[in-house]
Amino acid sequence: DSGVTQTPKHLITATGQRVTLRCSPRSGDLSVYWYQQSLDQGLQFLIQYYNGEERAKGNILERFSAQQFPDLHSELNLSSLELGDSALYFCASSQTGGLESPLHFGNGTRLTVT
Amino acid sequence: GNSVTQMEGPVTLSEEAFLTINCTYTATGYPSLFWYVQYPGEGLQLLLKATKADDKGSNKGFEATYRKETTSFHLEKGSVQVSDSAVYFCAFPSGSARQLTFGSGTQLTVLP
Numbered sequence: 001d002s003g004v005t006q007t008p009k010h011l012i013t014a015t016g017q018r019v020t021l022r023c024s025p026r027s028g029d030l031s032v033y034w035y036q037q038s039l040d041q042g043l044q045f046l047i048q049y050y051n052g053e054e055r056a057k058g059n060i061l062e063r064f065s066a067q068q069f070p071d072l073h074s075e076l077n078l079s080s081l082e083l084g085d086s087a088l089y090f091c092a093s094s095q096t097g098g099l100e101s102p103l104h105f106g107n108g109t110r111l112t113v114t
Numbered sequence: 115g116n117s118v119t120q121m122e123g124p125v126t127l128s129e130e131a132f133l134t135i136n137c138t139y140t141a142t143g144y145p146s147l148f149w150y151v152q153y154p155g156e157g158l159q160l161l162l163k164a165t166k167a168d169d170k171g172s173n174k175g176f177e178a179t180y181r182k183e184t185t186s187f188h189l190e191k192g193s194v195q196v197s198d199s200a201v202y203f204c205a206f207p208s209g210s211a212r213q214l215t216f217g218s219g220t221q222l223t224v225l226p
Contacts, residue, residue, distance in 0.1 A: 002157060033213060043158075043203065043216040056213050090157055099146055099207050103214065105157025 003027060006091050006106035014114055018079040021109045025072055025093030031055070032074040033094070033103065034066055038087040049074055050097040081113045116141040116208045120217030123201075127194055127224050135189040135220045137178075137204030147171075147180055147187040148205040148214065158203060158216075161189075194224045 003026035013019055025032050034046040036059075045058035049068035060066075063081075068074045078085060088108045095101040121136040139147065146165045150158040162171035164180035164187065171178050176191045189202060204217040 002159065004157070042218045045213050045215065048213055058213065092157070099214070102160040102163075103150075103158070105159065107155065107157050 002104040002106060004091060004093050004104050004106035006089075006109050008109060009107070010110050010112075012112045012114065013081060015081055015083060017081050017113075018077065019081065019111065021076040021078070021089055021091075021111075023074045023076070023091030023093075023106060025074070025091075026104050029093035029095050029104065030072065031094045031097030032068055032072070033092040034060075034074070034076050035090040035092065035105075036087045037090060037108070041087075043090075046076070048097070055097060078111070083113050086111055086113045116145065116206060116215065118204050118206055118215065118217045120204045121220055122218065124221040124223060127222070129196055129224055129226055130193045131224075133189070133191040133194045133198075133222065135202055135204075135222070137187045137189065137217060139185050139187065139204075139206055141185075141206065144180075144182060145207050147178075149176070149178055149187075149189050150203045150205055150216070152201040152203065152219070154200070161202070194222070196224045196226050198222060199224045 005024040031050045033048045046060040048056040066076045090108045092103040092105045118139045144167045148163045149161040151161045152158045162173040164171040167182035201219045205214040208215040
């Protein structure tokens, strides 16, 4: 058990809809990362937060947004969903937000857009 | 920019066979290098890392040596077990160097 909790485990929704994915980082970790894993694109970095502030942005679409709250949990909002957004979305956390501390991944949220 | 090329799978081995999964990188300087593993139904977890050239990372019988001459960080294990069946990802820092970029992943299946 990594200590990172993601909810829900599975999400099925229709095109055009909006969903929110939630992540609680490991106790003591200040940084949260979001990754998207799909069969054709592999594991893609989306965005990173550190102590409530956005720290780095990757291949995140404009339809997607995220935030980290004062209690350090994070939410990833996906809107105007398309079939191609179907993927496994992982949250990871680390203590410092730098590479000296390892990433701890949650078990992911599987999103299916129909 | 930095990039990583990982051996494509899937790889199927018999128990106790020798494992090598190739990973080569292109980078400026000598960044830290990592191997992560993803067991079925789970998130990724750090398997091992090497923070500088010529370092060897090791964990759970797996080893990888950071070779700057060949810009490689191949993962090896002398005798695999069924429980090693998983997807293995080579990873290194990129962009602002605060996040990891992962290779395409190599699916390993070990048969009894």
